[in-house]
Amino acid sequence: MYLTVKETADYLQLPVSFIMEKIAEGRIRAVHNGEEYMINKEQFNQFLDQLVKLKAEWEKEKDEPIVESYDYKDED
Template sequence: MYMTIKEAAVYLSISEYNLTALINEGKIRVVHDGSQYLLNKEQFNTHFEQLEQAKKLLEEWRNEPIPESVDVKDED
């Protein structure tokens, strides 16, 4: 499925200006149909999968209990 730059910016939650900059840098592929640039939605699937995996790993890390250190002394 193809999207316009405006639709893709909303889908990716970034500004059209930033999206255009990524396109100009060659980080995002586009197709020009003669009147507008179109982006294939499928090229972002891997990005979103990696983002979800990173969120899960971060959440696991946050929920991990802090181990007691053997070097900590109770000086009360």
């Protein structure tokens, strides 16, 4: 399923200018149909899934205590 730039911006809750900037940079792949850019929605579903996984991993690591280093006691 393809979305217009406006629909993509609404879907990601970002400004249209940001989406257009990322298309110009090549960070978002889009197809130009002669009138407007069309963006594959599945591209963002995978991206959002990865973000959720990374956030969960970060939260897990944030809650772990820092292990005490063994080397600092051996210094002269």
